[in-house]
Amino acid sequence: MKLLILFILSVCSVGEKIRYDGFKLYKITPTTRQAADALHDLELAENPDFNFWNPVRQVGKPVNVMVPPYQTSYLETMASSLGMDFNVVMEDVQKQIDLQQPATRATNDSFGWTRYHTLDEINDWLRNISTRFPEIVTFIEAEGKSYEGRSIYGIRISYSPDNVNNSVFLESNIHSNEWITSAVSTYIVNELLTSSDVTVRQVAESHDWYFFPVFNPDGFVYAHTADRLWRKTRVPHSILCLGADPNRNWAHSWNSIGTSNSPCSEIYSGPEPFSEPMCRSMSQFISTVAESLVGYISFHSYSQLLLLPYGHTGEHLENYQQMYDIGLKAVDALAARYGTHYYVGTIYETIYPASGTSADWVKGTFHTPIVYSYELRDRGEYGFLLPPEQILPTAEETLDSFVTIFIEYQNSLNNTG
Ligand SMILES: *[C@@H]1O[C@H](CO)[C@@H](O)[C@H](O)[C@H]1NC(C)=O
Numbered sequence: 294m295k296l297l298i299l300f301i302l303s304v305c306s307v308g309e310k311i312r313y314d315g316f317k318l319y320k321i322t323p324t325t326r327q328a329a330d331a332l333h334d335l336e337l338a339e340n341p342d343f344n345f346w347n348p349v350r351q352v353g354k355p356v357n358v359m360v361p362p363y364q365t366s367y368l369e370t371m372a373s374s375l376g377m378d379f380n381v382v383m384e385d386v387q388k389q390i391d392l393q394q395p396a397t398r399a400t401n402d403s404f405g406w407t408r409y410h411t412l413d414e415i416n417d418w419l420r421n422i423s424t425r426f427p428e429i430v431t432f433i434e435a436e437g438k439s440y441e442g443r444s445i446y447g448i449r450i451s452y453s454p455d456n457v458n459n460s461v462f463l464e465s466n467i468h469s470n471e472w473i474t475s476a477v478s479t480y481i482v483n484e485l486l487t488s489s490d491v492t493v494r495q496v497a498e499s500h501d502w503y504f505f506p507v508f509n510p511d512g513f514v515y516a517h518t519a520d521r522l523w524r525k526t527r528v529p530h531s532i533l534c535l536g537a538d539p540n541r542n543w544a545h546s547w548n549s550i551g552t553s554n555s556p557c558s559e560i561y562s563g564p565e566p567f568s569e570p571m572c573r574s575m576s577q578f579i580s581t582v583a584e585s586l587v588g589y590i591s592f593h594s595y596s597q598l599l600l601l602p603y604g605h606t607g608e609h610l611e612n613y614q615q616m617y618d619i620g621l622k623a624v625d626a627l628a629a630r631y632g633t634h635y636y637v638g639t640i641y642e643t644i645y646p647a648s649g650t651s652a653d654w655v656k657g658t659f660h661t662p663i664v665y666s667y668e669l670r671d672r673g674e675y676g677f678l679l680p681p682e683q684i685l686p687t688a689e690e691t692l693d694s695f696v697t698i699f700i701e702y703q704n705s706l707n708n709t710g
């Protein structure tokens with residue numbers, strides 16, 4: 294009954310912003326098997342009152358859980374009775390959401406990396422740079438539309454026709470609540486076009502680049518206009534809950550592990566592979582350029598990880614050692630600037646098993662040599678609500694690691710002849 298009332302309330306509030314006043318964000322670390330299992334059971338219950346920002350993993354791995362004010366004592370009692378370490382990292386989630394989206398554009402309305410931008414602003418910026426660099430940048434509209442009828446826009450950057458078989462694809466904001474991801478990827482693209490750093494220029498001018506900053510435009514618009522924490526698509530697979538997880542919907546070992554069949558789950562695989570129009574559309578575009586790709590880089594947040602395929606199996610790929618070694622050099626370069634530490638490893642072993650990801654699909658279908666997924670800042674202090682002041686430092690350190698990947702890959706080719 295309570296659920297039904299909640300449901301009716303939420304339907305009635307269409308058009309209004311969903312607020313998280315007084316909601317607390319906890320960081321909880323299960324210290325025993327029993328505690329981890331209890332927390333996992335709470336996660337599987339899919340009670341919307343207990344919103345897990347990341348899945349429960351092993352003993353010793355912290356998770357963020359967000360709860361409304363009337364559930365804080367339940368959660369704290371459970372955590373203490375099972376001897377878990379826990380603390381409140383955010384006293385009022387709505388306050389942090391408001392801080393993250395201040396009444397901006399008062400002073401300076403230009404595109405940049407001091408605040409988070411809307412879909413229209415990002416798409417305008419893509420158009421702008423294609424007119425500012427007409428010889429180098431081509432504006433692209435992918436074929437097909439999102440469920441709500443939006444186009445998915447991207448660009449191609451090419452300094453020389455010789456680079457055509459040395460292309461790299463950048464993906465961000467497939468998860469629409471991970472706003473730092475398109476902020477970082479647009480920064481990287483801007484540097485590829487404008488930096489005077491010798492290393493950045495060398496990397497920029499020796500590859501072609503395909504770049505689609507917002508893979509999931511419907512979710513992204515909804516996260517800006519209605520629910521800041523929205524992750525999935527907006528396809529109505531069920532009357533109770535909308536959307537599927539667009540990073541569990543790709544046709545490689547689809548729905549085999551680390552997914553859910555429940556449309557209300559944050560990791561719902563969708564009813565079939567490529568059921569989500571934006572996944573279908575982007576997979577078709579990627580297929581048209583796949584033969585020319587040496588790299589596919591996807592950006593997610595948060596956790597500070599540099600991840601290798603696969604997500605659906607712990608088996609290592611034939612070039613695992615090479616990619617792991619390059620990954621270590623990349624995260625060293627990343628840490629050198631501001632001391633931000635990342636771990637390197639496969640999706641399966643380092644974060645959690647997950648099937649139907651875009652990275653697994655690209656690797657499994659096209660055998661692209663360089664496939665990495667970033668989980669950007671932070672480690673659960675702000676999570677998805679990373680303050681705008683951290684956009685620029687996050688982007689700078691990520692660029693340091695990004696260029697290292699391509700420099701080191703080139704070195705490894707030269708060394709093996
Ligand atoms: C505001 O924008 C102008 C260009 O439009 C730029 O020169 C200036 O540095 C910006 N100021 C700030 C504080 O970002």
Ligand SMILES: *[C@@H]1O[C@H](CO)[C@@H](O)[C@H](O)[C@H]1NC(C)=O
Pocket residue numbers: 402403404414415417418421
């Ligand atoms: C695009 O360029 C126009 C004209 O130069 C400018 O007014 C507008 O602010 C720019 N928009 C973005 C998002 O860069």
Ligand SMILES: *[C@@H]1O[C@H](CO)[C@@H](O)[C@H](O)[C@H]1NC(C)=O
Pocket residue numbers: 454455456457458
């Ligand atoms: C790119 O690869 C294709 C297919 O292997 C080949 O036909 C073409 O000549 C290559 N282009 C360049 C510029 O190397």
Ligand SMILES: [Zn+2]
Pocket residue numbers: 468471540592593594
């Ligand atoms: Zn993600």
